[in-house]
Amino acid sequence: MQKLFSSRFPGGVHPTNGSDKALTSGKAIRAFHPQKVWISMEQTPGGKCSPLIRQGDAVKRGQPIGKPETFTASVVHAGISGKVESIREGQAGSIYCAILADAEQPARMNQASMGVADLSAYTKDQIVNAFREGGLAGMGGAGFPAAVKYSPKKPVDTLLINAAECEPYLSCDNQLMIEQPMAVLNGVRIMLKASGAERALICLEDNKPEAAASLQKVLEQLKESVSLEILPTRYPQGGERQLIQAVTGREVPAGGLPADAGVIVSNVGTAKAAADLLLDDEPLTSRVVTITGEVNDPGNYLAPVGSSIQELIAAAGGVKSPQNRVILGGPMTGNCIAVDYDGKTELGFVTKTTSGVVVLPPAKRAESPCIRCGGCVKVCPAGLQPWKIDFAQRREDDALCEKLDAAECIACGCCSYTCPAGRELSLHTRMARDRVKQILRERKVQK
Amino acid sequence: MNLTAPYLRTNRTTRSVMLDVCIALLPALAGGTYFFGLRALWLTLFSAAVCVLAEFLFQKLTRRAVTVGDCSALVTGMLIALNLPATTPFWAVGVAGVFSIVVVKQMFGGIGSNFANPALMGRLLLMVVWPATVMQNPLPRTLPQDAVSSATVLNAAKAGTEGGYTFWQMLIGEIPGALGETSKILLLIGFAYLCFRKVVNVEATAVYIASVLALTFVFGPEGLFTGHILMNLLGGGLILGGCFMLTDYVFVSRRGKLFCALIAGVITAGIRIFGIYPEGVCLGILTANCLAGLISMLEHRHVYGKTEKA
Numbered sequence: 001m002q003k004l005f006s007s008r009f010p011g012g013v014h015p016t017n018g019s020d021k022a023l024t025s026g027k028a029i030r031a032f033h034p035q036k037v038w039i040s041m042e043q044t045p046g047g048k049c050s051p052l053i054r055q056g057d058a059v060k061r062g063q064p065i066g067k068p069e070t071f072t073a074s075v076v077h078a079g080i081s082g083k084v085e086s087i088r089e090g091q092a093g094s095i096y097c098a099i100l101a102d103a104e105q106p107a108r109m110n111q112a113s114m115g116v117a118d119l120s121a122y123t124k125d126q127i128v129n130a131f132r133e134g135g136l137a138g139m140g141g142a143g144f145p146a147a148v149k150y151s152p153k154k155p156v157d158t159l160l161i162n163a164a165e166c167e168p169y170l171s172c173d174n175q176l177m178i179e180q181p182m183a184v185l186n187g188v189r190i191m192l193k194a195s196g197a198e199r200a201l202i203c204l205e206d207n208k209p210e211a212a213a214s215l216q217k218v219l220e221q222l223k224e225s226v227s228l229e230i231l232p233t234r235y236p237q238g239g240e241r242q243l244i245q246a247v248t249g250r251e252v253p254a255g256g257l258p259a260d261a262g263v264i265v266s267n268v269g270t271a272k273a274a275a276d277l278l279l280d281d282e283p284l285t286s287r288v289v290t291i292t293g294e295v296n297d298p299g300n301y302l303a304p305v306g307s308s309i310q311e312l313i314a315a316a317g318g319v320k321s322p323q324n325r326v327i328l329g330g331p332m333t334g335n336c337i338a339v340d341y342d343g344k345t346e347l348g349f350v351t352k353t354t355s356g357v358v359v360l361p362p363a364k365r366a367e368s369p370c371i372r373c374g375g376c377v378k379v380c381p382a383g384l385q386p387w388k389i390d391f392a393q394r395r396e397d398d399a400l401c402e403k404l405d406a407a408e409c410i411a412c413g414c415c416s417y418t419c420p421a422g423r424e425l426s427l428h429t430r431m432a433r434d435r436v437k438q439i440l441r442e443r444k445v446q447k
Numbered sequence: 448m449n450l451t452a453p454y455l456r457t458n459r460t461t462r463s464v465m466l467d468v469c470i471a472l473l474p475a476l477a478g479g480t481y482f483f484g485l486r487a488l489w490l491t492l493f494s495a496a497v498c499v500l501a502e503f504l505f506q507k508l509t510r511r512a513v514t515v516g517d518c519s520a521l522v523t524g525m526l527i528a529l530n531l532p533a534t535t536p537f538w539a540v541g542v543a544g545v546f547s548i549v550v551v552k553q554m555f556g557g558i559g560s561n562f563a564n565p566a567l568m569g570r571l572l573l574m575v576v577w578p579a580t581v582m583q584n585p586l587p588r589t590l591p592q593d594a595v596s597s598a599t600v601l602n603a604a605k606a607g608t609e610g611g612y613t614f615w616q617m618l619i620g621e622i623p624g625a626l627g628e629t630s631k632i633l634l635l636i637g638f639a640y641l642c643f644r645k646v647v648n649v650e651a652t653a654v655y656i657a658s659v660l661a662l663t664f665v666f667g668p669e670g671l672f673t674g675h676i677l678m679n680l681l682g683g684g685l686i687l688g689g690c691f692m693l694t695d696y697v698f699v700s701r702r703g704k705l706f707c708a709l710i711a712g713v714i715t716a717g718i719r720i721f722g723i724y725p726e727g728v729c730l731g732i733l734t735a736n737c738l739a740g741l742i743s744m745l746e747h748r749h750v751y752g753k754t755e756k757a
Binding site for chain 1: 450451452453454455456457459460461464514520557558559560643671700701706748749750751752753754
C-alpha cells in the first residue's frame with residue numbers, strides 16, 4: 001500500500017494506446033554510417049562552443065573539436081574519423097563543422113559490456129573530470145553537462161536513472177536496455193560513485209517488461225545498491241520533477257535543482273555513454289535515435305553526432321505519405337521541423353540530445369472557446385490552471401500570469417493534449433512562463 | 448494544422464462532448480414520451496430547434512462566428528424541455544429557449560462564459576413570470592385520469608403525507624412531474640453512459656444527492672429524522688438535476704466542484720423543507736453556479752515546488 005501511494009505524481013495523460021511504441025519494438029539497433037557529418041558547435045540552446053579545428057584538418061573519432069564557451073556547454077568531439085571539409089555558419093547563427101568520413105573507421109572496443117567492471121581505480125573527482133573531458137551531457141532532452149550535474153552544491157542521497165521514456169513513439173532507451181544491460185549498469189555504477197549517493201534507482205514504466213527483465217538478470221551480479229523501480233505508465237512520468245516526486249515523494253523547490261531535493265537524475269542513455277567513456281575511452285560521439293511514425297521502416301539507429309536527419313529518414317525507408325509533419329524529439333514536447341516533407345531538403349543534424357524523429361500524419365484542429373470543463377487543471381502535473389494562464393497571457397496580463405504561478409510550467413503539453421476545444425494552452429502557458437521568468441530575473445537584478 | 452507541441456491531441460472535441468450529453472438524454476426523453484404522450488417529444492424537438500435557431504440568428508445578427516456546430520445549444524434545448532411538464536405551452540418553451548440562449552448564454556460571451564446553466568435559467572424565468580405554465584404537473588397517460596389535482600410526490604413529502612405511488616412507479620417514472628425527470632432508471636442509464644465516456648464524473652452528483660437526502664431526512668415534516676428518503680430521491684427532479692444540470696461545465700477544480708455540489712445540496716434541501724415551492728433543484732443548482740467563481744478564488748491550490756505560505 002505504501003508503494004501505491006508513494007509512486008505517484010498528480011495529473012498526467014495517456015496520449016496513446018501503446019501501438020506507437022510497437023512500431024519499433026523487437027527491432028535491433030542498427031548502426032548508421034554516414035559519409036559526412038555536420039557537427040553543431042551549439043549542441044543545446046545556449047550551450048556554445050568554439051571550434052578547435054580548421055578546414056582541411058584530419059580528425060580522429062573522439063578527438064575534441066569544440067571548446068565550451070558557456071556554463072551549459074560541454075566539449076564537442078568528432079563523431080567520425082575523416083577530413084574537415086568546411087566550418088560554416090548554419091541556421092540561427094550556430095557554427096557547423098562538416099567532416100568527410102574516411103573509408104576506414106577505427107574499431108570500437110567493448111569493455112563496457114564485458115561483465116561487471118572493477119571501478120576501484122577511479123575516484124569521484126577522476127570520474128567527474130572524465131565526464132567533463134568526454135563531453136558527457138544529459139541525453140534525455142536538456143543536454144545539461146554531466147560534470148556540472150555531478151558536482152552538486154548540496155549532498156545527494158539518491159541517484160535516479162530516468163528510463164521512463166514516457167514520450168510516445170520513442171524507444172531508443174528501451175532498446176538500449178534490452179541490448180546492452182551490462183554497459184547500462186556499469187554506467188549506473190560509475191554515476192553512483194560520482195554522485196556520492198547511497199542508492200541508485202533505475203526507473204522504468206511498466207510498459208517495458210523486456211527491458212526490466214534484461215536489467216534484472218544482470219542486477220543480481222552487483223554489490224552496489226542499485227535496483228529497479230517500476231512505475232505505472234503515464235505521461236510525463238519521465239519529467240525530471242515528476243519522476244522525483246513519483247519515486248521519492250519529494251518536490252524540487254520552485255526555482256531549484258534536483259540536488260535541492262537530495263537527488264540527481266540522469267537519463268539511462270547518458271549512463272551507457274558514461275560506461276563507454278570510462279571503460280572504453282570513447283567520448284560521447286554517437287547516440288541511439290528512434291526514427292519512427294509514418295516512415296516505411298521504423299527503427300532505432302546508432303548514429304554519430306552530426307548525422308543528417310534527412311539521411312536518417314531515408315535510411316528508415318522514407319516518409320509514407322506526402323502529407324505529414326516531421327517532429328524532432330518526442331511528439332509531446334518536440335519541435336515540428338517540416339510539414340509535408342518530401343525527403344528532398346536538409347532538416348538539420350543529430351545532436352547529443354536528439355532522441356528521435358517522429359513523422360506524424362497532418363492534424364487539423366481549430367481553436368474554439370474554452371468550455372470550462374476543467375480538463376487542463378486535472379491533468380497539469382505542476383498543479384497549474386492552464387486555462388486561466390491562457391486567458392491572462394492572451395491579454396498580456398503579466399501580473400496575473402505571475403500570480404497564477406506560470407513560471408512553474410514544465411511544458412509537458414498535457415493541457416493542450418486534453419483540451420476538447422483544441423486550445424493552444426501549452427503554447428500560451430509556455431509563453432507566460434518565459435515572460436514571468438524574465439520579469440523575476442529583472443526584479444532580482446534591480447535588487 | 449497545429450505546429451506547436453504537443454503534436455498529439457485527444458479525439459474529444461466540444462462537439463463530441465455535447466453529442467454525448469444528447470445521447471445520454473435520449474433514454475429519459477423516450478421515457479417521457481411513453482408516460483406523457485407524443486407531445487413530450489414534439490415539445491423537446493421544438494425547444495431544441497428554437498435554441499439552435501436563436502443561437503444561429505443571434506450570432507449572424509451580431510456578426511460573430513457561428514458556433515451552433517458545437518451542439519451546445521442542442522443540449523440546452525433538450526434540457527429546457529426535459530425540465531418542464533409535458534403540458535407546457537409551446538410559446539412558453541420558445542420564450543425560455545430564446546431567453547436561455549440569447550440573454551444567459553450569448554450576452555455573457557457565449558459558450559463557456561455563461562455564469563449559470565442556461566437551461567435552468569430558462570426554467571427559472573417561466574417559474575417566476577408564468578408560474579402557471581410550469582407548476583401544473585400532468586398525470587402519466589398510463590394512469591387513470593381521475594385525479595383532478597396533480598400534486599407531485601414532493602408535495603406529499605413536504606406535507607408528510609403518503610405519496611400514493613409505489614416505489615416501482617417512482618422508479619420507472621409513472622408519477623406526475625416534468626417530462627424528463629420522472630424516469631429515474633432511464634436517467635441513470637444515460638448518466639452511466641456519460642460516466643463511461645468520462646464526460647462527467649460521479650463525485651459531485653453523489654455529494655449533491657447525498658446532501659439533499661441527508662438534510663431532508665434529518666429535518667423532516669414531523670420533527671427530526673422523519674423525512675422520507677425515497678420520496679425525496681425519486682419524487683422530483685433530484686436525479687435529473689444532479690446527473691445532468693449540476694455536472695454541466697461551470698466550475699473547474701475538483702474540490703471546488705464538490706464544494707459547489709454541497710452548497711447546491713444545502714439550498715435544494717432548504718427550499719424543499721422551508722420554501723414555498725416543493726422543489727428546490729433548479730434554484731439550488733443556480734445558486735451554486737453563481738458562487739462558483741467566488742469559491743474557485745478562495746480555494747487554495749498546491750503548485751509543484753511551492754512551499755505553503757503560513
